[in-house]
Amino acid sequence: MEKIIRIAVQKSGRLSEDSLKLIKECGIKFYNGTGKLKSTSTNFPIEFLFLRDDDIPGYVSDGVADLGIVGENELVEKNKEVETLKKLGFSKCRLSLAIPKGEKYPGIDYFEGKNIATSYPKILGDYLQKKNIQAEIHEISGSVEIAPSIGLAEGICDIVSSGSTLMMNGLKEVEEIFNSEAVLIANKELADWKKEIVDKLLFRINAVQKGKSNKYVLLNAPNESLDKIISLIPGMRSPTILPLAQKGWSSVHSVISEDQFWENIEELRAAGAEGILVVPIEKMVI
């Protein structure tokens, strides 16, 4: 039998595009035609299962899939035994309590004895218990924001990102109860040969993520400023220094995290750096 691992990804929705993009950035090729729910990579030992996100934690904990990409909100809600290998940095959102925007909100006690509609009864139930609030949780599977306007509930607990769905439905966010992003999860009892393949995949994901958070910087500087500039952009081991055709000047090449670049830009300019170019990095292996 050919040795391949299986990864469950969302078929279509808020996770699917970025999940597939990450896999492609890892150099893994596969066919992803509409309607095909299973696909094997042509250049990496992995098979894809395209599923509803609700089912991904269960498939991974049962071992039907070895890996999965899912939102932390869905993972915690489903409460399945899996290992979280990596936060992936996309599909960032929060779970919040919201009420009609005309209502006064004195604090969490507002919800005492109230009806709250949600697709996340476990996360909400745990939160209310922690806050000592007795409320009725009304579970619905979607379009949660409609609940107050049709008299189904007095408040809701649902996913918020930009807040525009709440606004368009006459609601206001009053409590943030959970922060979420996409995570890579794994079955807890993977065979050693599967772990080896997973490690190869993780190596590639790390290289892609590191590349994204760093930039390649090129600049020109007078030679007398080189010590100062090197201390500001020290790079991976040390920057590359190349002489310019103009005497007394050098070109400095280095790698720096994007955040640090913006923090150091004024000091770089003050030290005499000019002609600064910042170039994206596709992959980075340290």
Ligand SMILES: Nc1ncnc2c1ncn2[C@@H]1O[C@H](COP(=O)(O)OP(=O)(O)OP(=O)(O)O)[C@@H](O)[C@H]1O
């Ligand atoms: N507006 C948003 N912005 C960012 N991330 C989001 C947003 N909405 C949802 N997410 C994240 O993406 C996940 C999938 O959201 P989506 O709306 O596609 O789920 P779904 O409708 O339940 O999909 P499925 O049909 O697979 O069950 C959510 O569980 C959450 O982690």
Ligand SMILES: O=P(O)(O)OC[C@H]1O[C@H](OP(=O)(O)OP(=O)(O)O)[C@H](O)[C@@H]1O
């Ligand atoms: O704060 P916002 O940026 O408006 O995002 C929040 C909305 O996004 C998600 O729904 P989605 O649009 O994915 O549709 P769905 O309910 O069909 O999953 C979520 O269920 C919220 O309704």
Ligand SMILES: [Mg+2]
């Ligand atoms: Mg779902």
